[in-house]
Ligand code: SF4
């Protein structure tokens with residue numbers, strides 16, 4: 001499956017949601033995650049993310065983030081339509097150290 005990584009935190013652009021054919025994104029306060037058992041590996045969301053925050057499981061960064069995606073996908077609600085992006089999303093795009101801001 002694909003996984004959402006740190007880059008999504010506080011950006012939450014949600015363009016990914018619009019293209020996923022199986023609606024397998026789940027919404028936290030300031031990031032989304034992908035349910036790994038529901039993702040069909042189509043890959044269409046990856047290039048849609050302005051924060052480049054979606055990676056396939058072959059990416060080294062997925063090792064850390066796949067379990068995080070799996071955990072929150074069972075807790076957070078499903079999201080099927082793009083909502084309002086944070087006002088300061090662009091200011092956070094590409095910033096390092098965002099994991100500290102992950103809100104459960
Ligand atoms: Fe959805 Fe495809 Fe992205 Fe998986 S790879 S989350 S199925 S759009």
Ligand code: F3S
Pocket residue numbers: 004007008009011012013014015016017031032048049050051052053054
């Ligand atoms: Fe996050 Fe990128 Fe989707 S910032 S909400 S993974 S489009």
